[in-house]
Amino acid sequence: MSKKNIYYAALIGTGRIGYSLGLDKKREQPASHSMALNANRRINLVAGCDINAENLEQWHRANKKAESFSSVENLLKSRNFDIITIAVNENAHLETALAAISAKPRLIILEKPVALNMKQGLQIKKAAEKNNVPILVNHERRFSKDYQKVFSLIETIGHLQSIHASLYSGLRVYSKKEEKTGAYSLIHDGTHLVDIVRFLLGDIVFEKPHVFGVYRSEDGAVRNASAQYHTSDNISVVFDFSGRSRFFGFEIILTGTEGRISIGNGLAKVEYSRPSKLYTNFYSLTEDKIRFGKKTGYFSNMIKNAVDFLDGNDSLGSTIETGLAALKMLEDIKKRL
Numbered sequence: 001m002s003k004k005n006i007y008y009a010a011l012i013g014t015g016r017i018g019y020s021l022g023l024d025k026k027r028e029q030p031a032s033h034s035m036a037l038n039a040n041r042r043i044n045l046v047a048g049c050d051i052n053a054e055n056l057e058q059w060h061r062a063n064k065k066a067e068s069f070s071s072v073e074n075l076l077k078s079r080n081f082d083i084i085t086i087a088v089n090e091n092a093h094l095e096t097a098l099a100a101i102s103a104k105p106r107l108i109i110l111e112k113p114v115a116l117n118m119k120q121g122l123q124i125k126k127a128a129e130k131n132n133v134p135i136l137v138n139h140e141r142r143f144s145k146d147y148q149k150v151f152s153l154i155e156t157i158g159h160l161q162s163i164h165a166s167l168y169s170g171l172r173v174y175s176k177k178e179e180k181t182g183a184y185s186l187i188h189d190g191t192h193l194v195d196i197v198r199f200l201l202g203d204i205v206f207e208k209p210h211v212f213g214v215y216r217s218e219d220g221a222v223r224n225a226s227a228q229y230h231t232s233d234n235i236s237v238v239f240d241f242s243g244r245s246r247f248f249g250f251e252i253i254l255t256g257t258e259g260r261i262s263i264g265n266g267l268a269k270v271e272y273s274r275p276s277k278l279y280t281n282f283y284s285l286t287e288d289k290i291r292f293g294k295k296t297g298y299f300s301n302m303i304k305n306a307v308d309f310l311d312g313n314d315s316l317g318s319t320i321e322t323g324l325a326a327l328k329m330l331e332d333i334k335k336r337l
């Protein structure tokens, strides 16, 4: 492989998604940017940056050949990069993205959500367009084989009637007090939920949610909320957000006129209408033996998409536009809480 085929990358933010989730033995690996960038033979991860000395040192110990920087400014002064990955906390997306854009890499990989709010997100988009810097937003399920398979199977369940998408966690769904930190599930994991439903429906625009089932705890934080949309194809789409569950759950159930698909974390099932085993002359849903495979490639495929894009062989599978469309939906829901 000739040297010009290698893309030089920098990682900003060496925390969980930047580095340490890649050490989790239960997760499908690679599960962090550092591990995924290193696993791709076309990429050379040459620098890392973090303002947290401990996180930076831990990362550097595992990436000894790369340079480490304690400030974004010094990192960006050090050399040109083909790829800059931004995996800092939500409240630092705007300033980090603007700095990275001004260094004009050939591609930025930006962690979700794009920013804390639409105002900031649009600032990032404007700067990226002005400087001609493409942005790949890491809504990773778009690159995951199981969700891609579901996308191709939707037509087999007849006319879609409804989608029920749920997110369960112990993190508050929303609190005005956390606007500046982004520490609430509507934005934190809710962005994945609305983004992947958009992906499954071909990136249609969702407008005017009907928000209901809002429950607040004594501190005023929203702990439960649901939002319903009615698409122009007559599909009822309901999102349920729970912030008082002692488990993490992420699931989407698509019901068609001929069957049902369930997909989510630890969930992949397809059922079709078949002569019922329960009642004579009735049809019931019966599970089909469709194989989803164990490896989804959710992270490595995202990185492959970055390389294919830089090679000029593919378009980005998750863009600043799709990232902002998800953020806009969450903001629309937030306004109605």
Ligand SMILES: NC(=O)c1ccc[n+]([C@@H]2O[C@H](COP(=O)([O-])OP(=O)(O)OC[C@H]3O[C@@H](n4cnc5c(N)ncnc54)[C@H](O)[C@@H]3O)[C@@H](O)[C@H]2O)c1
Residues within 6 Å of the ligand: 012, 013, 014, 015, 016, 017, 018, 049, 050, 051, 052, 055, 072, 087, 088, 089, 090, 092, 096, 111, 112, 113, 138, 139, 140, 188
């Ligand atoms: N795609 C996913 O599935 C997924 C999973 C987890 C987190 N995330 C997202 O990734 C981002 C980081 O989350 P995390 O869980 O890794 O958080 P984290 O706190 O574990 O790591 C963030 C790191 O960024 C560093 N940082 C913050 N501001 C910085 C700055 N200005 N310059 C340099 N470094 C800075 C912090 O010191 C920390 O080490 C968030 O946007 C989060 O929503 C995405």
